Amino acid sequence: MAEQGDSTRTLGRIMWLLAWLLALVLMTWYFQQKLEQDRNPNRQVQLLDNATLVLEQNRQGHYLAGGAINGQAVVFLLDTGATQVAVPRALAERLGLAPGRRLALNTAAGQAEGYATRIKTLSLGPLSLYDLDAVIMPSDSTEVLLGMNALRQFELIQRGSRLTIRHLDPAP
Incomplete structure (x- = not known):
């Protein structure tokens, strides 16, 4: 009888x-999701129409958004201080971008x-750009800097903590 009580107690402890x-595990998963949402609140971009998002x-004052390069998912960090996509x-x-000529980067x-390269297709939500110059940079970052050679093709309007992006020449 005592053995049955011990095994029940052991089972209860287990x-x-x-x-x-x-x-x-559930709390860790929840807080990881919360931290990711704080880092990138634009995992699902908000669309106004087919040419505007x-x-x-985020909490640091940056604009991050999910997108794609050559059909493969990436996270973009919009950077008006960057000359090119980096x-x-x-x-x-991982994206299979071929390094071209060597470059000195400031x-x-x-x-x-770094190295020059070309991007066939860059997509930010429904907005797509084609045949863009880019640089491959030595960085441990996981985000692609979306520089001015891409951003100049959009109208950017910032109001408060929101940035409205409208493609200036939305090709079908």
């Missing part, structure tokens, strides 16, 4: 441990060495 473990600033080296390799962090 069940409590599993319940706590499950609660810990609206982005929300793709981190590891991401460029970045916010100082001088760096």
Whole structure:
């Protein structure tokens, strides 16, 4: 009889441990989702029409948005201070972007060495650009800097913490 009580108690402890473990996993998942939403509130871009979208600033005051390069998903960081679209080296390799001629880059962090490349298709929500110059940069970032060679093709209107982006020449 005592053995049955001990095994029941052991089983009860195991069940409590599993319940706590499950609660810990669920809380971790929830907070990871919350942190990602704070980092990039534009995982689902808000569309006004087929040529206009609206982005929300993240907590750092940046505009991040999901998009695609050559059909593969990426996260863009809109950067009006960047001359060209800039793709981190590891991401460029994953995307299959071919490095071209070597370039001397002037970045916010100082001088760096990068490579010229071409992007066949760049998509930000329903907005697409074709045949863009870009640079492959030495960076550990996971975001693609969306520079002025892409952004100049859009009308950008910032009001408060929202940025409205309208394609100036929406091709069908």
